Every structure is written in C-alpha cells, then in structure tokens.
Amino acid sequence: MNKLKRVALYCRVSTDGQTTENQQRELRAAVERNGWTIAIEYVDHGISGAKGRQNRPQFDALLKAVASPPVKPQPAKPKPPPEIAPQPK
Numbered sequence: 001m002n003k004l005k006r007v008a009l010y011c012r013v014s015t016d017g018q019t020t021e022n023q024q025r026e027l028r029a030a031v032e033r034n035g036w037t038i039a040i041e042y043v044d045h046g047i048s049g050a051k052g053r054q055n056r057p058q059f060d061a062l063l064k065a066v067a068s069p070p071v072k073p074q075p076a077k078p079k080p081p082p083e084i085a086p087q088p089k
Helices: 019-036 057-067
Strands: 007-014 037-044
Touching: 007 019, 007 057, 019 037, 037 057
Parallel strands: 007 037
Antiparallel strands: none
C-alpha cells in the first residue's frame, strides 16, 4: 500500500529580478512523478542564500513547521443520546 506523502516546497532567489518559476516547475514535476501531495509552498524572493535563517522568513517558517509535531486529527466528540420522552401509562 502506497501511503500518501505530503511535502513542503521551498524556493528562493537572490534578487527581485529573478523568478522561482523554474524551481517551482521542477519541484512540482518531482512531486507528480512520485505521487506526492504538496501541503504548502514557501518562497523567499530577493534574499541571498548566504544570509542566516533569521533573514529568510519563509525558510525559517519551513524549518519551524517541520520541527513541530504534526497536528493529529481529534476524534469527534460523541453526541449525547436524544432525550426520550416518558411514555404515557
């Protein structure tokens, strides 16, 4: 059984004159080839890769997200049983 994998994409360019389109296209193609699902995309525009994490807000958000425990779905609370009207005697 192939378990569904959810992935996060991260793209970055160093200057505002550049675009992440090529990066996004290649990453999306890899997602498609592997049968994964994109959960979220993070993109930093105009930020050098040499800068630290604190200066790359989307990279920082990605690292915080993967370091956090996943949110587990909570079971629905059971509904209380309907009130039963007393039966006439």
